[in-house]
Amino acid sequence: MGCITSKPLVSSPRWHNSATNSENLETGQRSHKASLYGAISGSPERSELTWHQQSLVGVARWPDKEYNRDHVPLQMEYGRSFWNESRKIGSALANGEIQNFEDLWEKARDWRYSMANHDENIFKKPRNSYNEFPFTTPLINQYNYIKERYSARTDGSLQKLDDEGLLPPAKEFLITDKIFGEPISLTKIVCSSDSSAHRDQRRYSDLWSRGLDYGEPHYIQHTSSEEVPKILHHVNDLFNEVLQSNLSTKKALKFLGEIHWWLAHAMPDERGSAAKSELCVRAIAQAKGLGKV
Structure with missing residues (x-):
């Protein structure tokens, strides 16, 4: 989403509310890996999506079709890269290589940075938690x-x-x-x-x-940057819940919807948060082996 602001926002978000919360969260993550490793299905070897459908993944489409570019070769390449990256990150999640949502977001951030045609560095900048300007x-x-x-x-x-x-x-x-x-x-x-x-x-x-x-x-x-750390802490809790191997598909989809809802409002980074949010959700879905993704 293209955004404007009065002043640049440059510092890193805090992912945990307090040292106590961080310790509890880290303990949960360590035991979480042991219970998850090799226990969730991961992406199927072959997708049910056609080449064209894969090229539409992650590509913005608007109610006013004048602004849609999903038919443009460059945008189709973007969509294919998005889809491939979601499977790659999903596999890493399923194998226990990604331990928390912060690491997952960093993977999504790296990918979006790599796809930027100009002003690349802004796609890696978190919003400043202490900036007073909306x-x-x-x-x-x-x-x-x-x-x-x-x-x-x-x-x-x-x-x-x-x-x-x-x-x-x-x-x-x-x-x-x-x-x-x-x-x-x-x-x-x-x-x-x-x-x-x-x-x-x-x-x-x-x-x-x-x-x-x-x-x-x-x-x-957009949501005040002061609220972003609290939201990301909550998202990390949802991340731990959704990756439980015994979770039903219905409950997993509910958690994925909540994660997307909170990330869409949090907008953790200066640019590209919408794409990163969708990539994270799709990667988790891939890790869970959820259908035609």
Whole structure:
């Protein structure tokens, strides 16, 4: 997902909430390996997907087909590489070579970095846990469909976009969830109450050109980077659960859905988090031998 922010975000995320949690988690990981090694099925030798289907894996497709590039040779090569890497990492998981979600994410990060055509290093940068500036994505171009879905809704919380009161107020739609019973604020959709507002209008472009987030009338405000370590700790717990060899397919799919949900909201890295999240989930599915993946 293409993102903009006021300042660069550069430091590493913490994967554990405390030393005590880390010790418990590491102990669980060590015993986890002993119970898993050679016990889960891994990827089948031959996939049921056709060559064309394999070429679509991991390739972005949008409601507005104008932005779809899944037929372009370069994107098809990307999809094939994505599919092959998911099987490779899935095999490593099944063999017990990957011990925790942090290592799995690092594998996905390395692959996405290798596929970047420019600005490669940004695909390896975690979001800074202590950055006070929000990380946002404007709802333009391929993301415009989100604005269209939310603009007509009347259940948003009306908030000021700027301190000076020069801009129309915005409707905010905050997504929340809980980790161990504790509420956590996740992604927020922000849409100007003026449905015709556009970033190219002078009152917005003047602010936007100065790098101010409220120069965007419609945008996604991503989960605060302060919440990322807590989310990743929870994802690591889900990772340990889903790899249990005696887990039913129904429960495994439920855990995979939860992992994807949390990662999509966490957006741990500056760029490429969506692809890395899907790659991790597909690799786990490959390790579990789950169907036509």
